[in-house]
Amino acid sequence: MTGKRSTFLLSALVFGFAFLYVPILLVIIYSFNEGKLVTVWTGFSFKWYVSLFSNDGMIDAAWNSLRIGVMSATLALAVGTPAGLVMSRFGRFKGRTLFSGMVAAPLVMPEVITGLSLLLLFVTLEQLIGWPAGRGVTTIVIAHTTFCAAYVAVVVQSRLAGMDTSVEEAAMDLGAKPAKIFFVITLPMILPALLAGWLLSFTLSLDDLVIASFVAGPGSTTLPMKVFSSVRLGVSPEINALATLIILAVSVMIVISSLLILRSERARTRSMNQSTIDN
Amino acid sequence: MSSDKPTLKQRYDRLMLKHGRVIVIGLPYLWLMLFFLIPFLIVLKISFATAEYAQPPYSALFTWIDEGVNITINFGNYLFLLSDSLYISAYLNSIRIAAISTVITLLIGYPMAYGIARAQGSLRSVLLMMVILPFWTSFLIRVYAWIGILDREGLINALLLNLGIISEPLIMRQTEFAVYIGIVYTYLPFMILPLYSTLEKMDVSLIEAALDLGCKPWQAFMKVTLPLSMPGILAGSLLVFIPSVGEFVIPELLGGPNTLMIGRTLWNEFFANRDWPIASSVAIAMLLFLVVPIMWFQHIQTKQEENGQ
Numbered sequence: 036m037t038g039k040r041s042t043f044l045l046s047a048l049v050f051g052f053a054f055l056y057v058p059i060l061l062v063i064i065y066s067f068n069e070g071k072l073v074t075v076w077t078g079f080s081f082k083w084y085v086s087l088f089s090n091d092g093m094i095d096a097a098w099n100s101l102r103i104g105v106m107s108a109t110l111a112l113a114v115g116t117p118a119g120l121v122m123s124r125f126g127r128f129k130g131r132t133l134f135s136g137m138v139a140a141p142l143v144m145p146e147v148i149t150g151l152s153l154l155l156l157f158v159t160l161e162q163l164i165g166w167p168a169g170r171g172v173t174t175i176v177i178a179h180t181t182f183c184a185a186y187v188a189v190v191v192q193s194r195l196a197g198m199d200t201s202v203e204e205a206a207m208d209l210g211a212k213p214a215k216i217f218f219v220i221t222l223p224m225i226l227p228a229l230l231a232g233w234l235l236s237f238t239l240s241l242d243d244l245v246i247a248s249f250v251a252g253p254g255s256t257t258l259p260m261k262v263f264s265s266v267r268l269g270v271s272p273e274i275n276a277l278a279t280l281i282i283l284a285v286s287v288m289i290v291i292s293s294l295l296i297l298r299s300e301r302a303r304t305r306s307m308n309q310s311t312i313d314n
Numbered sequence: 315m316s317s318d319k320p321t322l323k324q325r326y327d328r329l330m331l332k333h334g335r336v337i338v339i340g341l342p343y344l345w346l347m348l349f350f351l352i353p354f355l356i357v358l359k360i361s362f363a364t365a366e367y368a369q370p371p372y373s374a375l376f377t378w379i380d381e382g383v384n385i386t387i388n389f390g391n392y393l394f395l396l397s398d399s400l401y402i403s404a405y406l407n408s409i410r411i412a413a414i415s416t417v418i419t420l421l422i423g424y425p426m427a428y429g430i431a432r433a434q435g436s437l438r439s440v441l442l443m444m445v446i447l448p449f450w451t452s453f454l455i456r457v458y459a460w461i462g463i464l465d466r467e468g469l470i471n472a473l474l475l476n477l478g479i480i481s482e483p484l485i486m487r488q489t490e491f492a493v494y495i496g497i498v499y500t501y502l503p504f505m506i507l508p509l510y511s512t513l514e515k516m517d518v519s520l521i522e523a524a525l526d527l528g529c530k531p532w533q534a535f536m537k538v539t540l541p542l543s544m545p546g547i548l549a550g551s552l553l554v555f556i557p558s559v560g561e562f563v564i565p566e567l568l569g570g571p572n573t574l575m576i577g578r579t580l581w582n583e584f585f586a587n588r589d590w591p592i593a594s595s596v597a598i599a600m601l602l603f604l605v606v607p608i609m610w611f612q613h614i615q616t617k618q619e620e621n622g623q
């Protein structure tokens with residue numbers, strides 16, 4: 036009986052991972068295809084990589100996306116961290132229901148609605164006070180910060196919820212001021228959550244097509260917008276090359292970060308073992 | 315005692331203690347108010363306007379005349395949404411497509427999550443990483459990968475034509491079938507992860523007890539494993555259903571011109587027809603009939619979990 040069950044589970048895993056990875060692998064393989072057609076393999080070539088790097092529009096868009104991603108992720112940390120702190124440590128205060136609603140809502144809001152509503156805000160603000168003058172990188176950064184901050188808040192909140200409060204309480208009893216407690220105790224303890232939140236925000240910002248399309252202006256085309264307009268018509272070998280580079284970058288980053296996590300966990304177990312032996 | 319009067323430093327500290335809290339709450343509060351809440355009020359306002367050839371392309375609701383403010387409210391947009399069957403069928407279609415995709419994702423994801431949860435230590439973390447990895451690569455590119463596979467000149471058709479199994483290329487892209495594949499492919503990791511975390515925590519001895527007491531394996535699964543993994547099923551299904559119901563990119567790139575989904579309808583009203591008031595009223599309708607019920611459901615869900623614990 037167990038044999039039958041494990042055969043079923045094994046085939047489910049094999050099928051599932053094939054489903055997840057075969058399309059990606061095909062994109063990678065065909066990025067080295069010399070011909071323009073996806074279906075016919077005509078020979079190995081780097082020519083689509085060369086043409087990708089000589090495509091100025093694509094390079095500009097990638098540069099825009101990276102700048103927007105770094106700025107949005109950093110701002111999202113500045114807005115989202117206090118939000119997460121408030122949600123998990125501040126107890127009741129006037130307007131808490133509205134606050135938690137506003138933190139949770141961006142996570143379930145369809146992107147088209149977020150995009151449209153922010154665009155209408157920017158248009159109205161421009162009419163009323165003349166800022167922001169036109170739309171561009173600034174408006175995209177504001178839009179991305181808003182929805183990424185909600186993700187950061189959730190990550191920080193769940194990290195704080197699983198954290199022992201006794202150290203903070205001890206510091207408070209010893210007379211440390213809240214700001215000092217935050218910077219000396221809380222912040223170092225939630226640092227992994229902040230890093231995760233930053234990376235998540237950066238990825239979400241880099242990946243967003245819909246919201247950016249609503250609030251972008253001339254000259255602020257992002258990479259997803261550029262990719263979208265060229266794949267709308269079908270397969271393009273340059274996009275295969277771009278996809279391969281993105282997958283490569285992400286895989287390297289994931290492998291490095293998981294090695295780092297593994298190493299720090301090993302170090303922690305070792306020091307814990309050490310301390311039990313010492314005692 | 316001469317310390318009745320606080321020193322300047324003490325006063326300053328007290329001030330910081332009192333206002334520090336306000337600043338920490340205030341910064342995210344103001345940001346979300348300005349860039350999340352107020353925009354909806356503007357959308358609501360513009361949904362009552364009339365489309366005009368102007369910059370911006372809608373009529374003003376408030377006009378200043380001698381005696382005061384003149385308010386022109388136009389309910390026409392909402393009446394139009396009700397009278398044109400396009401919008402209601404797009405709304406129902408989105409729910410149907412998202413629901414069917416969620417069920418397919420569950421059927422594929424559940425055995426995978428179960429398999430990962432029962433795998434050995436180091437293999438398990440490798441498999442988990444392999445589930446998460448696609449999430450970090452570009453969403454757009456993962457959808458794009460399927461264009462090359464499902465297209466009329468795509469890989470499946472080329473393969474089947476070469477093998478002589480078919481003589482005419484199959485139409486797979488630009489169908490609802492392609493949209494299901496796109497959604498399942500994109501959101502499968504979102505289903506597996508919560509399922510994995512409930513299945514991993516589950517006590518295996520409960521199943522063994524059920525088997526010892528004479529349950530057949532499938533009975534033990536139906537009576538023990540499935541009910542115990544319900545929180546994971548629910549969480550995973552919501553994580554798949556919520557983003558797919560308002561999806562724009564997948565139906566646009568993989569679906570046909572007839573694959574109506576509400577997110578795509580809004581996009582087209584805005585970008586193709588440049589009808590901002592209609593787009594706004596579609597957004598308000600989505601908010602009321604889609605987002606509010608979802609948030610309400612989640613709210614009840616968390617309350618039940620808190621009571622259960």
